[in-house]
Amino acid sequence: MTCNLIRDDLLDLLGTKGRGDAGADLREAVTAAELLVLAMPSTGMREVLRQIKSSATAAPLVWLCKGFEPESVKLPHQMAQEELGATPARAVLSGPSFALEVAREQPTAVLVACANDDARALVAREVAEELHRRDPALSGPGHEG
Secondary structure: OOOEEOHHHHEEEOOOOOOOOOOOOOHHHHHOOOEEEOOOHHHHHHHHHHHHHHHHOOOOOOEOOOEEOOOOOEEEEHHHHHHHOOOEEEEEEEEEOOOOHOOOOOOOOOOOEOOOOHHHHHHHHHHHHHHHHOHHHOOOOOOOO
């Protein structure tokens, strides 16, 4: 199970409210997940990282946000290190893409950056499987299923 942590106001803006599956009990969703996907502005990341830490999950964490925390001028990887320490494994999913393109399921390109080979493979597999579920033609030749 993948736990998608997406701010409700962003879902509302994109017309996709209800697509995030963390639900009301964040701790329960985080604990049960095999991969945590953080899709939110970097300004709200630290608080969510604190909630993730309190769940004591070992699930890898991937974030999609760019930018920095205004108060500290820290980047997402710096906040993750401060709040979580060395574990869980973490990855960054980055573009050239825009959140609006991704949310609207428009064609885009992304890459996964991660020092942990297993976590990187898990994120890449989840992204590829999601693309295949949406449109089998997007996963390329030889990946028909």
